[in-house]
Amino acid sequence: MTDQGSEPADRLEISSAEQFKALGHPLRHRLLFALGQEAATISQLATALDTRKGNIAHHLGVLRDAGMVQLAGTRQVRGGTEQYYRRSAKIFDFTGEGRRANTGVALQAVAAELEGATGEPLLNLRNIRLTERQASELMEKLDGLVDSLEDAGPGEARYGVLVTVYRPRQ
Structure with missing residues (x-):
């Protein structure tokens, strides 16, 4: 393969x-998941996501733009x-109103990924009463844990990690 540019940035x-409009379709999220740490062709992505190449090409164009x-x-x-x-960054930081x-x-997009997942994914949903301080500390610890994970390399299986802490409506 002839390299076409710089390595992806650490964060975007x-x-x-x-950008938020580009993320307005679940397939685009799934494309970003699939491109995780390695580059792929439209054909490879169409096979991995079980959809047509034309569909992949369209959504890749939106993400590229x-x-x-x-x-x-x-x-x-x-x-x-x-x-x-490939993704233009390893990690996307979401800010602003979008x-x-x-x-x-x-x-x-995560639900679609879970439907096709191999093995038994961990899914733990719990509602618990916390102080604002406890919730902030929990968010900080979980964010640090996920950020500290090192990629094991192209020979290893790909895993999705979703972490959230939220306050439901009363």
Whole structure:
């Protein structure tokens, strides 16, 4: 594969209306999940996500226009050129007003991933009374734990990790 640019950034702040609009479809979240740590072609992504190549190409274009996906490289195959795509950042930081609006779509994407998951995923939903201080400390610890995880490399299985602490309506 011919490399087309720099390595993905460590973090990308997701704050613009264009970025949140790009995340307005669950398949786009799933594309970002699938591109996790390694580049892939449209054909590879279509197979992995069980959808048509044209569908993948369209949604990749939306993500690329929003700066969330970039061309990673190309490879010559049987008279054509395969393009490999990757995330433009390893971690996306969600800020601003669009953060809350995007939650439902992100959870739809995670639900779709869980439906096709292998093994038994851990899902623990609990409501508990906490002080503001306890909730803040819990959020900080969980965020630190997830941020401290190191990728084991391309030979290992990919796992999704979703962590949330929220205060339900009374």
